[in-house]
Amino acid sequence: MRFLSKLPYLTRILVIATVVAVGVVICGTFAMRFSASNPQVQAKNSPTKTTVASQPNSIPAALPTAIIPTNSTPIEVSKITQVQKKPTSNQLAYGHFPYTQANSNQMMLIGSYATGADQRFESLNTEAVQAFMKMTYAAREVGVWIIPVSGFRTIEQQEKLFQEQIKRRGSAKEAAKISAPAGYSEHHTGFALDLTDGKFPKKDITFEFENTDAYRWLTSHAKEFGFELSFPRNNKQGVSFEPWHWRYVGSSDAAAVFANARNQR
Structure with a gap:
């Protein structure tokens, strides 16, 4: 200094x-x-930006789908046809005319037959139901008890019935004397029914039904309500006498269904 x-x-x-x-x-x-010997440290958590180049005509990935279980049951809707099976001609089978099967939705309950496990419910075409009810009520007023044994039948039901008759009688020809082949029964129309006397159940679908009050009343009064016996004795169709089998012809539609058969009476 x-x-x-x-x-x-x-x-x-x-x-x-x-x-x-x-x-x-x-x-x-x-x-x-x-500073050269100690380089600056950059933060590792700094955000980065990634760019993805789009590819032309690429198919996007499908989104995942989930199947959710439910307690509901799918309802199957089947088409109801007016005629299940239709005869191709008017050719007779052992004297029986062919008949198409009516729509089951056109049927209405008319009563039940038998009891317990054998009980079944019978129905008729709605055009015939009111006439049948009036007829049975009129009969009961005089102490006659008319019971429906069988009404509308499907072709499948008739086939089963006819096969059972074949087993009992040995052949289709013999079975046809008491039961029509499937596709040839008046029961398919919903205008025909088998009747019996409620006071004599053991005479159901037997020739002895002819000897009951119900049969005698029917032969005198059934026509007043539009019913007639389908197979009287010595009918031109050649079918065995069936005192229990009656058909409704009280409307123009019903009469037209049985036009061919009525010409054979």
């Missing part, structure tokens, strides 16, 4: 400035070397 004091004022300023400049240079050099 004494050295500096002996120098002129201007020279002292220059010497001090030179010393300061040299110091700054030396400090800067050390700072640069330190």
Whole structure:
């Protein structure tokens, strides 16, 4: 410091400035070397941006689907046809005319037959139901109990019945004397029915039904309600006498269904 004091004022300023400049240079050099040996660390959690190039004509991935179980049951709706099976001609089978099977939705309940496990419910075409009810009520007023044994039958039901008759009688020809082949029964129309006397159940579908009050009343009054015996004795169709089998012809539609058979009476 004494050295500096002996120098002129201007020279002292220059010497001090030179010393300061040299110091700054030396400090800067050390700072640069330190930063080079310790590189700055970047944050690893910095967000990154990814660009996905779209591909032309690519098919997008299908979204996943889930099958959800339910307690509901699918409802199967089947078509109801007016005629299940239709004869192709008017050719007779053992004296029986062919008949198409009516729509079961056109039938209405008329009563039940038998009891317990054998009980079944019988129906007729809606056009015949009212007439049948009036007829049975009129009969009961005089103490006659008319019971329906069988009404509308499907072709499948008739086939089963006819096969049972074949087993009993030995042949289709003999079976046809008491039961029509499937597709040839008046019961398919819904206008025919088998009747019996409620007071004599053991005479159901037997020739002894002819000797009951119900049969005698029917032969005298059934026509008043539009019913007639389908197979009287010595009918031109050649079918066995069936005192229990009656058909409704009280409407134009019903009469037209049995036009061929009625011409054979």
